[in-house]
Amino acid sequence: MGQAPAGGQRDDRADGELGDRVGAQGRQRHEPHPAAEAGRTVSQPRHEHAQVDAAFDKLKGRLASVAIDAGRKSPKAVVALVGYPKLLPADGASCNRSEVPFASGDYAFLHGTLVRLNDLIKEEAAKGGAHYIDTYKPSVGYDMCAPKDKRMIQPLIADGGIAPAAAHPNTPGILRLGAAVTQALAKLDR
Template identity: 45%
Template sequence: MGPYARAGLAGIMSCGVLLTAVLIGRPDGTYDNARDERPQPGPYVALGDSYTSGPKIPRQTGTPVGCDRSDHNYPALVARQLGVRASHFHDISCSGATITRLTSPQTTSNGTNPAQLSALSTRTRLVTLGIGGNDIGFGSTVTRCVTMGSLYRATSGGRLFSDTAPCKKQYVDGGTDEVAQKIQATGRQLSAALAEIERRAPKARVYVVGYPAILPAEGKGCGKELPLAPGDATYLYDKEKQLNTMLREQAEAAGAAYVDTYSPSVGRDACSAEHTRWIEPLRPTRPAAAVHPNAHGEQGMADAVLRAIGD
């Protein structure tokens, strides 16, 4: 990324102006700090999919309505905490978005979202990007595995072993892992997208936001909340970890920062207690889409982004 992208955000003025700590590199590897903490206007652009937009979390806001944005999703919470003026905050995240929707319009059930990168400009100083899950079809994979897990339990009399994985067999054939291949392909797409973000917003600090824990730690079952066969639960757990690893690697390769939302969410997955979980199960008990963050989860993700900005 450019010099602003490597420096990070140092603070914020009360009027909503971000202070960007800028380090200007010299050929000998030293830095000129003369421009450190120079006030810069702080437009913030939030890009991403439904884990960013916050479907069904009150209050739904913005256009198009079909993008399912909440005014309590993590971008909105970050903007408020930083004091970013409303006119400088652009949340263009959209439920169902894939990486291709960063550069092309997305038709939703209620309106069309413009290409997300169209919100960027040379004035942009902060970008958060949470995307990739739809590119690997993770939501549909979870749904399929839950369906197969329920069927397997019903037909086997409930007898399950730690290696029982009827769904995994559908994705791993002869040592070839279909989901792993999709993660690799998505990594290449993300690399190109991050380069385009750099081109359009060269002075922005970019944060790639990972996914919080959806399932409990490897080897633990999920019970009636997400009735997966034990081996399938382990498989999905592994795939989410691989997805986040790819997001981290691509962020670092592009000179962007990676926001780890997984570590603070451990023990707050969709199978945890109602009052502690960040992710709702198939039958949500709080306002949120199934297998998506609730308001508590969006707050936790916002806290992770704010910690990254403050580092």
């Protein structure tokens, strides 16, 4: 929930809207949410949960349909859906807040959403007759909050601005995740 100003009224509109907060306030450099700086949790507004649920509902059946179509058009192909790597930890305790500036509650919400998305991709692969390739397990311990020399996922903020390839694999991550996908495909029957 938003913080209560001196008058006691909370403003819940900005909670969880990182891009809107940064852009709307015209900041040259990103500043963490005040609650994150204080180590407090910012709850996700209910409308954001509903939006995520609606997005998941839209995906249901669509990925399976894509897998079925791919198998139909290329009957000799190995069809696989690839899940997402672990982007960030569930609690954020290991995160450098200047690089990954979320409030504590945001980590759990975002991590849970990613796990839920991978579960959906896996279910859709099974429904569509495709294989599921897990890139989450090979990335555990290498998320954007891992030490700089160990991480496979770029943090959100670097040098005071949005990091290039923010929340995407860096070069070691591309190589490691690519190897995981290649190894998984090699094990599949054709």
